[in-house]
Amino acid sequence: MGKYFGTDGIRGEANAGIMAPVNLLKFAQAFGISLKRKIDKPKVLIGKDTRVSGYLIEGIISSGLCSVGVDVLFVGPLPTPGIAYLTRGMRADAGIVISASHNPFSDNGIKLFDHNGFKLPDSEELFIENLMDSNELDKHLVTSKELGRAKRIDDAIGQYAVFLKEKFPKNLKLDGFKIVLDCAHGAGYKVGPKVFAELGAKVHIIHDNPDGFNINEGSGALHPEILAKKVKEVGADIGFALDGDADRIIVVDELGNILDGDNIIALCALEMKSHNQLKNNGVCVTIMSNKGFDVAMENAGIKVLRTNVGDRNVMESMLLNNICLGGEQSGHLIFLDSSTTGDALIACLKVLEIMCLTHKKISALASIMKKFPQITKNVKVSKKPPIDTLPLTTSIVREFEKELGSSGRVLLRYSGTESLARITLEGPELAQIESMANRIEQVLLKEIG
Known part of the structure; x- marks a missing residue:
């Protein structure tokens, strides 16, 4: 993670901190300047979710982009994957999503896509951060004649709907x-x-x-x-x-x-394998996926790759290893043959397709995976010192890892988007791992101070 960018873009309380108007303007100008390193007159597509702060933020970002000579296309409220798709389809040079995803309405955020609909690499985010903190932005302001223009696209929802329906087999109906x-x-x-x-x-x-x-x-x-x-x-x-x-x-x-993301990835993996559609006979998930997922995949002869949390990390591993199916327990599902990012509606259509083809109920399809007892505690923290600098916390984590052995695991990490520490445990008995999670929380909070 960078200074401003977390695991999924920039996120924070709307109209404050990094999401304050002065910082948003700097971000937009820096992003526009980064695009103009390669493109003389870039075009950026901007979409958003339904938060009231989206009106404020899209106006500021548009102003910043236009001030450095970048054209803007507004598509209004549209799913994040829809914006990724339209960025490709409308031949835009980049896409911006104004959303804080699952956070409450008081937060908002920014996600960036390149011209192919993939999230930006760390190197590009670092360039933008460094430029935001420099005194160089005003040097890139263009003349009145070179200012960017902004216009609204009226049929964005219709275009995305057509794309989605085309992903559902034409010989099947619902x-x-x-x-x-x-x-x-x-x-x-x-x-x-x-x-x-x-x-x-x-x-x-x-x-x-x-x-x-x-x-x-x-x-x-x-x-x-x-x-x-x-x-x-x-x-x-x-x-x-x-x-x-x-x-x-x-x-x-x-x-x-x-049924969470693990369940859905598992049933999709088995069906895709049966039709020789599972590239390299593998799936990619994060460290958060349940141990029961690994067991189900091992029984089916499917290899599992794990990454750090974040759908961008999953995507990078999928591209590197030529894998077409991956995702997160939280419900991000990536079907790389259909989309360049997690797409909830494509995932829905894939599940419905499997139900149509197999003539099975979803409960029967999902029964191929049996979960290990798992608990996650979200602990509010005032700061995030590296876990490995907390000797008491790391000591108790190692103690519980030894106690659980091969029958479970302990995972302690900070959220990349919120002021939280996430304590996740798996084991044979729910009461046991709940007690362990509570003890880790106590030690962590005491040590952080």
């Missing part, structure tokens, strides 16, 4: 499928229902009335228990919960059981 879709009052609230309905499904939609303040609130991927209740209530075949920018999903089966 006629007869009953789906519940939780839009989290976020960026997928229009395109998600549109795509499923136009493919023939009967869609029950919940949390699709964004007001600028209710994104993720008691809804979506953060609160799948609400979706589970609705699935059982209406007798649906499946339920999908999006997050605020619709780049990840949580699935609910017809019985009301909640």
Whole structure:
């Protein structure tokens, strides 16, 4: 992580800190200057989720880009993967997403895509950070004649919807499928229902009335228990919960059981392997994935690669190892043959495709993986000293790792987007790992001070 960029772009409280107008203007100018190193008159596509602060931020970023001679295209509220797709499709030189994903409405953030729809490498982010902190920005302001122009694209949702529907096999239909879709009052609230309905499904939609303040609130991927209740209530075949920018999903089966990214990657991997679609016979996941995932993949003869947390890390490993399927337990699923980033709606369509082809219920498909007991504690911290500089904390972590042995594991890390330490344990007994997690929390907080 850099000074401003975390594991998934820049993120913070809207209208304050790094997300204050003066810093956003510097960011936009620095990003525009970075593009002009290679392109004389760059064009940048800007989209956002449904937070009220998006209006403020897109205006400031547009002003900064135009001030250094970069043209801007606005697409309005659209899922993050939709912006990645349109960046490619409209031949833009870069894409900007204004979103804080699953965070509350009071936060906002910025994600960057290159002209191919991939997230920027660390080297580019470092260049932007260094330029933001320099006194060089004013030197790159252009004359009135060279100023960039901004215009709005009116059919962005329609273009993305067509792309999604084309990813679903033309010989299959969703006629007869009953789906519940939780839009989290976020960026997928229009395109998600549109795509499923136009493919023939009967869609029950919940949390699709964004007001600028209710994104993720008691809804979506953060609160799948609400979706589970609705699935059982209406007798649906499946339920999908999006997050605020619709780049990840949580699935609910017809019985009301909640399935995370591990479950979905596992069932997709087996089906793709059976059709010789799993490149290099492998999948890529992060260190957060459950040990039960490894067992399921080993039983199927599929190799597993693990990375640090972050869908960008997963993507880099997938590209390096020529793997087409990967993702995170949190619900980011990447189908590299279809998209350049995690796409919740493509993941939904892949699951529905498998259900159509196998004529199996989602509960039966997901049964191939049995989870080990796992617990994650999110602990608020005032600072983030490197874990390896905390001797008492590292000592107790090693003690519990030795106690669990091969039957479990301990993972302690800081969030890349929030002021949190995440304590994750797996083991044979839930009560045991809960006690261990509580003890690690106590020691960590005492040592940090």
